[in-house]
Amino acid sequence: MALAAARRLLLHAGSRLGRREAVDGARRFANKRVLVETEGPAGVAVMKLRNPPVNSLSLECLTEFTISLEKLENDKSIRGVILTSECPGIFSAGLDLLEMYGRNPAHYAEYWKNVQELWLRLYTSNMILVSAINGASPAGGCLLALCCDYRVMADNPKYTIGLNESLLGIVAPFWFKDMYVNTIGHREAERALQLGTLFPPAEALKVGVVDELVPEDKVHSKARSVMAKWLAIPDHSRQLTKNMMRKATADNLIKQREADIQNFTSFISKDSIQKSLHMYLEKLKQKKG
Numbered sequence: 001m002a003l004a005a006a007r008r009l010l011l012h013a014g015s016r017l018g019r020r021e022a023v024d025g026a027r028r029f030a031n032k033r034v035l036v037e038t039e040g041p042a043g044v045a046v047m048k049l050r051n052p053p054v055n056s057l058s059l060e061c062l063t064e065f066t067i068s069l070e071k072l073e074n075d076k077s078i079r080g081v082i083l084t085s086e087c088p089g090i091f092s093a094g095l096d097l098l099e100m101y102g103r104n105p106a107h108y109a110e111y112w113k114n115v116q117e118l119w120l121r122l123y124t125s126n127m128i129l130v131s132a133i134n135g136a137s138p139a140g141g142c143l144l145a146l147c148c149d150y151r152v153m154a155d156n157p158k159y160t161i162g163l164n165e166s167l168l169g170i171v172a173p174f175w176f177k178d179m180y181v182n183t184i185g186h187r188e189a190e191r192a193l194q195l196g197t198l199f200p201p202a203e204a205l206k207v208g209v210v211d212e213l214v215p216e217d218k219v220h221s222k223a224r225s226v227m228a229k230w231l232a233i234p235d236h237s238r239q240l241t242k243n244m245m246r247k248a249t250a251d252n253l254i255k256q257r258e259a260d261i262q263n264f265t266s267f268i269s270k271d272s273i274q275k276s277l278h279m280y281l282e283k284l285k286q287k288k289g
């Protein structure tokens with residue numbers, strides 16, 4: 001309830017800000033965790049995640065992300081979005097582990113509903129989405145990138161990308177899996193999901209998790225030139241084609257959203273799963289000290 005009110009407030013505040021800054025040509029709106037800059041005539045927005053230290057997708061961050069996307073979808077002058085990060089060295093650490101650990105079932109259900117919402121909106125967006133992957137991109141971070149139409153990644157061997165859920169003792173849901181299969185094929189997905197593989201850039205390119213590698217300082221310019229190529233295609237034919245390719249995968253979740261929320265909630269509430277998450281969080285802490 002409180003979240004719905006916050007959502008309305010953010011949408012309203014954002015549109016006021018958007019109108020004011022539109023006078024200058026380039027526009028900009030920002031929530032706390034998502035910054036959106038639009039570049040008038042080109043019809044392209046750059047969306048930057050800024051939820052330090054690691055751009056984890058907390059409930060608040062997910063909500064702001066979804067609202068920002070909704071606003072861009074409603075703005076008919078925007079045809080494409082470049083998705084990137086403002087946190088140095090991290091694209092996104094994925095779903096926020098603290099939203100899935102030590103909470104109650106109602107919280108898990110609310111969180112998962114919002115994860116579904118963001119995924120559906122991103123995956124079925126009519127806009128052209130290009131990800132400029134400028135850092136580590138595990139699990140939910142990889143999911144965001146996979147939703148895009150094209151992925152450009154910084155060629156820095158320190159950065160890895162992949163659905164690593166099995167390393168955490170959890171399981172990637174069927175719709176994460178479906179999208180992985182759609183992107184890299186059944187055999188590669190089967191292996192990578194079981195092993196929880198985090199691919200360094202060269203391997204990510206080879207397997208097809210990303211489409212192109214560029215030196216780190218060229219990620220944004222490359223994303224822009226890719227976007228220009230996609231913008232040259234008539235929207236209606238590109239959109240119908242995208243819909244044809246993605247609809248079945250999205251519908252697969254849409255027809256069982258409630259059941260998926262129930263599955264998630266009972267899975268994540270299990271003592272054994274909470275224990276696995278606890279151990280993983282401890283491992284992250286120890287890595288530091």
Ligand SMILES: CCCCCCCCC/C=C/C(=O)SCCNC(=O)CCNC(=O)[C@H](O)C(C)(C)COP(=O)(O)OP(=O)(O)OC[C@H]1O[C@@H](n2cnc3c(N)ncnc32)[C@H](O)[C@@H]1OP(=O)(O)O
Nearest residue numbers: 056093094095096097098136138139140171263264267284
């Ligand atoms: C039936 C079907 C059912 C379905 C079953 C369930 C399906 C669930 C699907 C899950 C999808 C996911 O995305 S699960 C999330 C998976 N994500 C990950 O595995 C990423 C884990 N993080 C990392 O590997 C690293 O942090 C990395 C991102 C590379 C950055 O490394 P750095 O050295 O720069 O930073 P660190 O020191 O490690 O992290 C800085 C702080 O951020 C915290 N942190 C890091 N990642 C975090 C995260 N995802 N959520 C919260 N907090 C995180 C650390 O604990 C630190 O906290 P302090 O010590 O307090 O400072």
